[in-house]
Amino acid sequence: TALSLHLARPPVTPPPCSALGAISCDTLTVSGMSSEVGEHYYAYLLASIGGLRGLSGVRFGIDYDGGTPGGATNGQGLDILSWAVCGPASMLYNSSWPDPGMSMTLTWDYSTTGCPDLGSTVVAGYFYVSAYSADILRLTPPAGETTVEITDCGFTLRELDVTQLGQAAFSPDGSLSGCRPCTNACQATSAVGGNHPAPENARLEILSAQPVRAGAQVNLLATSPGGSADLAIFDISGRRIRRLPAASGTPGNGLTRWDLRDDSGHAVTPGLYFVRPRGPRS
16 A cells, blocks of 8 residues: 555646556656746646555645745745645645645545445546756655555555655656655655755654664755755754765755764654755855
8 A cells, every 4th residue: 555646747638537547556657857947747646555445535745845835836846736636525634735744634425426446546636736946746644643544435544654655756857766655665855955945944854663774764855056065964952963965966956865873873763853955164
């Protein structure tokens, strides 16, 4: 069981809410282009429900733009222009949805029609997005929670952790890859850097169970238009716990990996951290 994203350029045929049961997980498109004028995509929200009897509910969150408030329409990184649900679903969501960090609860009522056979992959809804610069759209647990909940028509509940939640990545050359959780475990990802209005306080929440497992890592996407910068990681008290050297590769589009350890090599505990780009002497 997993919750994934699939990108498609408009116009799309058939329409986004048509069932995609025939599509295999390893063919999901999780990488897209970005440009200064904005590259448009449909981002399908797909539930892989193998072993479940239909889909009657899902509760999830989203993150992008490094968690920047108002990021849905700021014309930077990724914008979400609209959101639509598929089927007879009721929606419960934060007033700022679909801003970064917001959550959505979808509930389908099949009490009069019966639970439809939608196959092993269900299109729960879709986002219409515009990508202006390198960014990652990722599915997350709702704020303050550690799992996403999926319910089938028989009221069977499945809880998905962050490794079972998909990501779609955007970059100028399309080389930045997202994640297909039904084939590979996904890692938490945060976008930080100069393309966002408040890069000095990009939030990164470590949601894994304590202790953080050996070999775990997160990907940090630095989008600094002035070139690569070191990344400093601070705990919630403001203490710097780790400094990561600037990523090699394309300036302004570097991907730095953090092994979830501090400068002394000790594994960090789950919690809230802040990621900040830093110059050579800051």
